[in-house]
Amino acid sequence: MSGTDTAGNTWGTRFYLSYAGSAPTGANCTTLAGDIEAAFASDLASLMGAAYTLTEVDVLDIASNTGLSGQWTGTETGTRAGSNFPAQVCTNIEYGVARRYRGGKPRGFWPFGVEADAASLSSWAGAFVTAVNTGIVAFFTAVEALSVGAVGALRHVNLSYYEGFTNHTNTSGRERAVPTYRTTALHDNVTGYATKLEYGSQRRRRTSTTP
Secondary structure (H helix, E strand, C coil), rough: CEEEEECEEEEECEEEEEEEECCCCCHHHHHHHHHHHHHHHCCCCCCCCCCEEEEEEEEEEECCCCEEEEEEEEECCCEEEECCCCCCCCEEEEEEEECCCCCCCCCCCCCCHHHHECCCCCCEEHHHHHHHHHHHHHHHHHHHHHCCCCCCHHHHHHHHEEEEEEEECCCCCEEEEEEEEEEEEEEEEEEEEECCCECCHHHHHHHCCCC
């Protein structure tokens, strides 16, 4: 899912879905993209300031090298009234999984919140955190309930592509740890959602529009 703000910066977030049935056709992917956009409009647009707009939902089947894709493109502007934060400020939502491990946890960075939702210089107000938790649960519940063609049941999952690391020696003689790529990605079902109280940050959104 991607979009822009009124200053020309881009934003985006991605998530993974497993499917229980047949591989989606291109038309299935297009339908899913439109349905996901509708769920966003219903459950999440009210959390996003009016300076932000969703412009594309891109659905791509990555289960094989020949998986098809489909897109929704359009304009879905946030409806939350109030002054906006700088472009790099976002809401950090952790996607809970049952597996315990050391390392980064799955999460999404979303362009939610306005200045009135702040509790301090570094954290969101509790009421806003509650609203985001409610909205994101409703959104993914709606997405998982979608039924398109023979794709079958959908489930929000996290994919783990790496396990452990291997030490490699550079030509300088220094060693560096290189993550080991899994032969087959490990799937973890997302079991819950937790909006972080502190602001999230996406510095990559601060793209220069002038030389």
